[in-house]
Amino acid sequence: MTRVAVLYGGISAEREVSLSTGAQVIAALRQSGFETDPIDVGADLGAVIAALMPKPDAVFNALHGRFGEDGAIQGVLDWLGIPYTHSGVRASALAMDKAAAKALFIAAGLPVARGRMVSIADLETADPMPLPYVVKPVNEGSSVGVEIIRGGDNRRADIARAWRFGISALVEEYIPGRELTVGVMGDRALAVTEILAVANSFYDYESKYADHGSRHIIPAAVHPDTYARAMDVAVAAHRVLGCRGASRCDFRYDDTIEDPGRLVLLEINTQPGLTPTSLLPEQAAHLGMSFPQLCTWMVENAACRA
Incomplete structure (x- = not known):
């Protein structure tokens, strides 16, 4: 080839x-x-x-x-x-639809945040759940459109009126704590990385792609049980959706409660970024795989579902 x-x-x-x-x-x-x-x-x-x-x-x-x-x-x-x-058609479509993916994660017993789909009209009228909560488009990536509504925040109605991602949104409880991510290649979890947003309050689009927008700690300094659990859940999520090749799972980790804390799966990305600031290549390099080797592995594992 x-x-x-x-x-x-x-x-x-x-x-x-x-x-x-x-x-x-x-x-x-x-x-x-x-x-x-x-x-x-x-x-x-x-x-x-x-x-x-x-x-x-x-x-x-x-x-x-x-x-x-x-x-x-x-x-x-x-x-x-x-x-x-x-990934193929089915896994890609499921992963991109956060509500559909979440339903499958719940059925598989994976840890997810409490939440539901809410119409934008209802969001404009009233808070759909206790503060703080997160509002996100159901089918966008890279944190596009994600908003956190906190206590004392009066932006809810303005966010709803300016919404450009369809007639509804996924609203979930806000999980305090730390941002973690785990890459998967095939059936193997690579590592757990902690992400520290430098300029902003959460790991938003700017933090992901701007130079020096975030700091990555690999391996993440978290409770050993949490580290192992994140690796296991990432592989499980990959399998539940039927993903192929490489994927990456994003988590929130609330370590403010009794050890080992609460780990919550946010979503799975079937097309992890491969930019100079991306996480999957960084995790592969942590395990001794260069970027050209990573891309070669992806090509060698290319497949067709026809």
Whole structure:
């Protein structure tokens, strides 16, 4: 397998992140000896399909957000019979739909935050649950649109009126404490990283992608039972949704209560970022795997569900 098409860019709110991921991946694959065809994905699906002809040996899916990690492009690639990196249609669609993924996590006995779907009209009218709580779009990534409503906060109605992510939102209890993340490759959890947002109160879009927006502590200095539990839950979540290749689970860890504290699974990302500030490559490097080796592993594990 020598010729790899790299899909990046896209038309979601995470286009700039995807462009960064794609640039990194293209350079890494070329360093590893692959022939690469960069394809900057736009709104014209026909042009994307045309760019994939003649068919490459594999597609490296470096898209983020809607239409890139929600099962849409995965279905196109399955239809064309082209192997691609990361998860298939079903797992991608489930993971992107936070409410659907959460229902499966609950059924599997995994620890999640209390919450429910709320109409934006109802959110504008009144608090849907006791403060503090988190409001998030059900199908966006990279913390796009996430808001924390705290005691004394009068932004709720303004947030609802300015909402641009559909007619409803996922509202969950706010979990105090620390931000953790665990990458998974295949059936193996890599490590637990603690994320410290530098400039902002939580790990938002700016903290994720701005230079020096956050600090990463790997391995995370948490209770040993919590460390092991986070690794186990990440692999379990990966399996519950039927993920393939690499994924990354995000957690909140409330260590303000009796040891070992409360660990809560927030969500799973089937297209982990591969930018210079991303967490999955950092965890792979922690275990001795270079970025070109990580990208090569992804290509070697590309598959087609046709």
